[in-house]
């Protein structure tokens with residue numbers, strides 16, 4: 114039967130199509146993703162039979178990536194956790210007993226009370242990964258339930274994803290800025306105020322693959338169709354780099370130097386926006402003085418980017434009308450992560466590409482419904498308890514509350530040394546730190562097994578859960594939970610439409626555990642009550658979850674040029690939300706805290722420059738964390754369709770050097786350095802530098818034995834055998850995940866007798 | 880050429896090689912591992928003499944492609960068209976598509 118398109122794709126929340134119920138919702142995980150694309154669930158008898166992209170969602174306009182198109186495979190996978198499990202063997206034996214939720218809550222309550230009494234609430238750490246909708250739920254449980262100030266990322270060294278950028282920009286601009294792809298307008302590219310950026314400078318990310326930070330990579334393609342031209346800063350020739358006017362192929366970890374070099378050109382050639390700089394910025398003279406230390410030929414030498422390219426790209430960007438910067442993860446992942454972010458954002462700032470249509474625009478959580486990691490911070494912790502947060506003693510930014518997380522490396526040190534106090538319990542929700550996220554995976558493996566009690570909440574049994582959990586709780590996937598997203602705009606809802614065995618949503622789990630531990634802090638009956646409480650904390654949002662559910666998405670009118678309209682500062686004055694009221698090119702707060710107030714470059718801890726001798730033995734620069742279309746970090750490895758596309762871990766190596774070394778496409782090779790080794794298969798890339806290796810992360814093998822020594826093969830191909838912890842910038846932020854060193858050699862039968870998982874779990878490590 | 884023959888038009892200037900169309904198609908046709916209703920091919924990256932790079936992706940329908948007959952009958956777009964992340968696949972009569980092809984360089988057309 115033929116229907117019209119509008120009958121098939123309606124704007125209401127739910128409708129009936131034959132014997133199928135169609136529900137409009139948003140995918141914000143699990144499985145993981147940073148985005149929240151609109152989709153249509155077609156259900157019958159508590160079963161999702163079909164999923165399509167929602168053409169009426171302005172966010173993704175009907176389009177979906179391969180992961181959502183394959184979502185039913187994940188929802189129905191035989192290996193999903195179905196009910197709470199209690200460990201019955203030793204840690205690492207993968208022996209479990211099914212228990213009820215009530216028994217699980219009893220066990221949690223008994224252990225938490227005991228640890229709180231013996232060591233203090235601060236000995237309990239709440240930890241998350243990224244991607245699943247857990248930004249506010251786990252902090253709330255940590256602060257209001259455990260009574261501990263130690264919420265953080267699970268061993269993400271230097272908190273080096275998003276946080277370094279966010280911390281720096283909070284201090285100097287007062288607000289987070291993103292590349293304007295019209296995403297905050299309901300009418301998108303047709304919005305009368307919107308302007309297509311003439312040039313986008315894509316720095317340290319491949320948005321088509323990563324889709325990170327609530328930014329859908331293919332928006333860039335839509336802008337390219339409308340005339341946008343690109344500059345791409347990346348060691349890898351991505352598809353976008355191949356289509357760019359300028360591809361700046363930098364040495365991994367030298368982003369700050371490249372940024373300073375471009376600033377040098379823009380300032381010395383007077384290409385900046387003098388009016389904007391004079392009127393709205395602070396510290397230009399000091400900045401101009403600083404960039405003199407970074408002449409372009411010196412920068413070319415540091416970064417490997419030819420001088421002419423730096424100059425031409427800087428001019429091309431500065432003369433755009435307007436330009437915008439799409440920055441990403443790799444900016445954060447060096448010891449100079451914060452100054453790199455500072456240099457890059459300053460390029461846009463002095464060109465005046467700030468908060469005007471098609472530039473870098475400021476954005477906060479929708480309706481200021483604060484759903485970030487700070488949730489529950491102020492109200493549930495005494496100042497004394499708050500002051501005990503790990504890492505605060507070392508880092509002023511942390512102490513001042515710029516970034517409300519316990520410093521990940523400091524948590525690790527506390528676990529290992531008992532200093533400044535012991536850590537006795539980990540609550541790990543949506544994270545698999547020994548497969549991913551934490552640097553130096555073998556070191557973490559040892560540390561997480563030293564506690565008295567650990568809980569892991571996840572979708573599948575993971576290597577981390579087998580290695581360290583005493584209790585494993587099953588979390589619901591996206592269509593099995595009620596939730597919302599205020600990460601930027603619009604405000605979106607996700608609706609629970611099916612139930613899978615005994616899984617509970619992250620909200621429900623946090624609520625039920627919280628009610629047991631601190632009933633006075635968790636007065637709500639249902640997950641929806643809890644969500645409505647979150648909404649009620651916003652001064653501007655006046656509706657409830659049910660209303661939002663029926664709207665699916667809710668856009669606020671987006672205002673440009675907020676600094677001219679008095680919309681950024683809390684006192685309502687014009688200007689920026691900083692101590693000087695200006696956009697600070699020179700950070701007054703950094704200066705006050707004894708940090709360098711201006712951008713600068715620092716060599717990675719290991720590089721041909723900082724460790725020339727070591728680099729003779731390990732001649733390649735190793736960058737890790739390259740994104741795949743099929744997987745979100747360590748997730749999706751169970752799914753046959755994803756593994757059909759991407760069966761094995763891959764590293765990129767330059768084709769010529771591979772030929773010289775006798776390495777062919779698909780050969781298993783060892784990547785090794787002083788810290789450890791892992792094996793992946795070679796992918797030959799003619800465009801990669803001869804001196805760079807680009808390895809994947811997050812690999813484990815759900816098809817392998819879960820118990821030790823195999824532990825799902827979690828260390829065998831793990832690029833985090835080669836990265837290290839506790840190498841952070843002076844702010845505490847930034848870590849060299851993407852710029853260490855290694856050597857490469859072919860894997861043979863003789864050199865592969867002891868696989869890393871056996872070495873780590875049975876032989877004491879590398 | 881009869882005017883009611885249908886086909887697909889691909890703008891390969893903007894195909895990013897994201898493979899969403901392949902998965903969409905696999906799900907629609909219920910294909911087993913190793914079978915495809917369309918396959919995305921990659922050319923490059925290869926350096927040209929002028930220093931630029933040739934780097935293209937191109938989806939090619941296989942003999943299993945039925946132009947999403949069931950979906951089209953219901954009034955939907957073929958699933959690869961609906962879901963293509965770059966919006967580069969169009970469905971229509973060969974006549975409509977060739978008109979569009981005339982206006983946009985770097986396109987290919989498939990007839991069924």
Ligand code: SF4
Pocket residue numbers: 140141145146147148149150173176177178179180181182324
């Ligand atoms: S980016 Fe992909 S996985 Fe993420 S919500 Fe959108 S379609 Fe789903």
Ligand code: SF4
Pocket residue numbers: 903904905907908916917940941943944945946947957958959960
């Ligand atoms: S039209 Fe349908 S059957 Fe043909 S390639 Fe596209 S998705 Fe597959």
Ligand code: SF4
Pocket residue numbers: 893894895896897898899900901919936938962963964965966967968
């Ligand atoms: S979905 Fe579109 S952009 Fe992605 S590979 Fe297929 S045709 Fe290309």
